[in-house]
Amino acid sequence: MADDKKPPGTRRDKEGGTGLVLEERTRTKKPPMYKVLLHNDDYTTREFVVWVLQTVFHKSEGDAIAVMSHVHNNGVGVAGIFTFEVAETKVGKTMALAKEQQYPLQLSIEPSE
Numbered sequence: 839m840a841d842d843k844k845p846p847g848t849r850r851d852k853e854g855g856t857g858l859v860l861e862e863r864t865r866t867k868k869p870p871m872y873k874v875l876l877h878n879d880d881y882t883t884r885e886f887v888v889w890v891l892q893t894v895f896h897k898s899e900g901d902a903i904a905v906m907s908h909v910h911n912n913g914v915g916v917a918g919i920f921t922f923e924v925a926e927t928k929v930g931k932t933m934a935l936a937k938e939q940q941y942p943l944q945l946s947i948e949p950s951e
């Protein structure tokens with residue numbers, strides 16, 4: 839079979855025969871991803887939450903305001919989706935910044951799907 843006639847994700851077998859074998863993987867396996875959840879409270883200022891979403895989570899001002907408003911109105915919202923290590927680092931940084939200002943802001947991590 840000509841190379842341009844074989845299905846994507848397949849290759850010729852080792853012996854150079856006409857059989858097709860599945861690629862082990864076309865790309866590296868995707869790591870499991872985790873949501874960082876932001877929780878509402880009555881004391882942390884809206885301004886601080888927007889600032890944290892911009893500086894730690896690299897959101898635009900508009901997106902930061904949208905996420906903060908969603909959390910304020912619904913109790914919880916997604917700040918971002920990351921690998922576990924990155925999620926943990928962002929939660930740690932945000933909690934430390936909140937603690938410095940004596941805000942009770944809470945975040946949590948949950949598997950994404």
Ligand code: TYC
Pocket residue numbers: 876877878879880881882883884887906907909910943
């Ligand atoms: N509810 C807070 C207020 O009215 C604002 C707020 C939004 C706090 C999101 C925490 O994760 C939060 N000042």
